[in-house]
Amino acid sequence: MDLAKLSLDIGTLRATYAQGALQPLELMRELLRRIAAAPERHVWISRPPDSELLAAAATLAERDPADLPLYGIPFAVKDNIDVAGLPTTAACPRFAYTAAAHAPAVERLIAAGALMIGKTNLDQFATGLVGTRSPYGECRNSFDDDYISGGSSSGSAVAVATGLASFTLGTDTAGSGRVPAAFNNLIGYKPTCGLISPRGMVPACRSLDTISVFALCAEDAALAGATAAAFDAQEPYSRHALPLAPQSWQSGAPWRFATPCRAQLRFYGNQEFATLYERALDRLQSLGGTALEFDLEPFLEVAQLLYEGPWIAERLAALTPLIDEHPDALLPITRGIIEGGRGFSAADAFRAQYRLQSLRRQCAAIWREADVLVTPTAGTIHTRADVAAAPLERNSELGYYTNFVNLLDLAAVAVPAGFGANGLPFGISLLAPAWSDADLLALAARAQRALVDTAGATGLPLPSAAVTAAISGSLPASTALGWIDVAVCGAHMEALPLNGQLTGRGARLKARTRSAPHYRFYALPGGPPFRPGMVRVAEGGVAIELEVWSMPAEHFGSFTAGIPAPLGIGKVELEDGSRVSGFLCESYAAAGAQDISALANWRAYLAAAAATPAGGPAAPFPA
Numbered sequence: 001m002d003l004a005k006l007s008l009d010i011g012t013l014r015a016t017y018a019q020g021a022l023q024p025l026e027l028m029r030e031l032l033r034r035i036a037a038a039p040e041r042h043v044w045i046s047r048p049p050d051s052e053l054l055a056a057a058a059t060l061a062e063r064d065p066a067d068l069p070l071y072g073i074p075f076a077v078k079d080n081i082d083v084a085g086l087p088t089t090a091a092c093p094r095f096a097y098t099a100a101a102h103a104p105a106v107e108r109l110i111a112a113g114a115l116m117i118g119k120t121n122l123d124q125f126a127t128g129l130v131g132t133r134s135p136y137g138e139c140r141n142s143f144d145d146d147y148i149s150g151g152s153s154s155g156s157a158v159a160v161a162t163g164l165a166s167f168t169l170g171t172d173t174a175g176s177g178r179v180p181a182a183f184n185n186l187i188g189y190k191p192t193c194g195l196i197s198p199r200g201m202v203p204a205c206r207s208l209d210t211i212s213v214f215a216l217c218a219e220d221a222a223l224a225g226a227t228a229a230a231f232d233a234q235e236p237y238s239r240h241a242l243p244l245a246p247q248s249w250q251s252g253a254p255w256r257f258a259t260p261c262r263a264q265l266r267f268y269g270n271q272e273f274a275t276l277y278e279r280a281l282d283r284l285q286s287l288g289g290t291a292l293e294f295d296l297e298p299f300l301e302v303a304q305l306l307y308e309g310p311w312i313a314e315r316l317a318a319l320t321p322l323i324d325e326h327p328d329a330l331l332p333i334t335r336g337i338i339e340g341g342r343g344f345s346a347a348d349a350f351r352a353q354y355r356l357q358s359l360r361r362q363c364a365a366i367w368r369e370a371d372v373l374v375t376p377t378a379g380t381i382h383t384r385a386d387v388a389a390a391p392l393e394r395n396s397e398l399g400y401y402t403n404f405v406n407l408l409d410l411a412a413v414a415v416p417a418g419f420g421a422n423g424l425p426f427g428i429s430l431l432a433p434a435w436s437d438a439d440l441l442a443l444a445a446r447a448q449r450a451l452v453d454t455a456g457a458t459g460l461p462l463p464s465a466a467v468t469a470a471i472s473g474s475l476p477a478s479t480a481l482g483w484i485d486v487a488v489c490g491a492h493m494e495a496l497p498l499n500g501q502l503t504g505r506g507a508r509l510k511a512r513t514r515s516a517p518h519y520r521f522y523a524l525p526g527g528p529p530f531r532p533g534m535v536r537v538a539e540g541g542v543a544i545e546l547e548v549w550s551m552p553a554e555h556f557g558s559f560t561a562g563i564p565a566p567l568g569i570g571k572v573e574l575e576d577g578s579r580v581s582g583f584l585c586e587s588y589a590a591a592g593a594q595d596i597s598a599l600a601n602w603r604a605y606l607a608a609a610a611a612t613p614a615g616g617p618a619a620p621f622p623a
Helices: 010-018 024-037 050-062 104-111 154-161 179-183 217-229 273-284 297-308 314-327 332-343 348-368 384-389 392-399 437-451 467-473 553-561 587-592 602-610
Strands: 045-047 074-079 116-119 167-172 187-189 210-215 254-259 289-294 372-376 410-419 425-433 483-488 508-514 517-522 532-536 545-550 567-573 579-585
Touching: 010 217, 010 467, 010 587, 024 050, 024 074, 045 154, 045 348, 074 154, 104 167, 104 217, 116 154, 116 179, 116 567, 154 167, 154 179, 167 187, 167 217, 179 187, 179 410, 179 425, 187 217, 187 437, 187 587, 210 217, 217 410, 217 437, 217 467, 254 579, 273 289, 273 372, 273 437, 297 314, 297 348, 314 332, 314 517, 332 467, 384 392, 392 517, 410 437, 425 437, 517 587, 532 587, 545 553, 545 579, 545 602
Parallel strands: 074 116, 074 167, 254 289, 254 372, 483 579
Antiparallel strands: 045 116, 167 210, 187 210, 187 410, 372 425, 410 425, 483 545, 508 545, 517 532, 567 579
């Protein structure tokens, strides 16, 4: 086997190990050869001694590869995440300390058989999207040394792109796990905040930070991310996983994606990126997607809050003692950005929180129309010289499509999407609501193969679907929760008064459909909120308009406990003959209710009742 041409994607390594054609010790020797021979791109801040790396690989010879999902898989860690026995610098030598224990994410990956090979370079204190703000050197693009690698997780991206690691951990607060992926032809997975515990990570904005994953393909990112993820009771910002009801994006079923209005797109003179973006949208439509446009303006206002509002003071809160006692320990540009937080008051912070909450509500409206948002990851790429000449301006341009994501609690995956004539890669980002991670990564896998053929800067082809298929069987269960479909016919429907009782429990709209024609429909007395009742009858029934919502099983009990008589939950027959849990009404209530079966649609009844002279849902309506 020619190890120099061996792809480090997880599927290929797992298959090679399983065949007995490779041992982890052989791979580690090859990795050390590659690292020594690699051009100087300022990827590393520290690495364990070679002897320790070889010893760690040798111990795996005693284990069965089938027992460990990441058996012998090499990975690296951004140097603002703790690895026991190595310094954590956050690219600031004066700040450095030797970690006593692994961060939980690192610990879980090593326990799964992965081999940690080093700590990677970054923009100091994860403040920047360029990859040039480090006293350990400017990390250079894996395709062209004259261009930036992207930041702040610069070394993490370049290590994977150049074949030095299978995957790496980065961090992401404002795009640091996505911009470097776009600039190095990689998958950049930004999980739902709190899905991977941030304990053991030097905070930037602690309330927004998340550990991220760089990988050659989306399947690798999914396996690494799912392995690292777990609820951490010792970390206040860790969250119990609440995955959304499964989507059909990976199956080829129709799905909807929204793109910013054309007038709001920014490519900063890079016409090639604009062309590649349009090409990517065409490819997504060939995968079954239907395109529509959305207003990016409220998202951009959210983004402004991150660096022009009081969240910059959160960075200051993490570093005040260091800055006050050793101001020269920070690079001038880093210190200047962080010290901007001194200009905000507690009142400013509350006002910004109020504004953010309002903007969140505005932005959330898009999910009634689209399953996923698609944007460029970055509108252009800059040379290192351009960044040196105007560092703040060039950095700001790179965050145009990324800075709002964590403030809105979205999951995101940066996906390679082609190359310009100069050979530099372009990428798009897929964004969806929190907890949609697994489905978003499945869609990213389809999109990546439709848009590019090669992995990182290695020149090697992407692993085939057959190679990556085995990875799916290794994915740990992200949750023990089941899902229950609930049919609703009245005030719980989308945008009606009681819908929050569903959405507040993590439920998502699954389908708009009708019941089988076996029901009578009534407007019940009382209210607000005004409610209908569905009563099953032996004859004379009609089909009622319904919405079916999928709800996490753990919340079903609390939901049903609040349902007042004469309503209850039973099995509702749908027009296709299937049965789901849903609202039914006891038959005695029909005697005092208005029969609205002729409409068979609660929204139509509300509209008709509001138009009567008496007004309001309680007005008479002929059956």
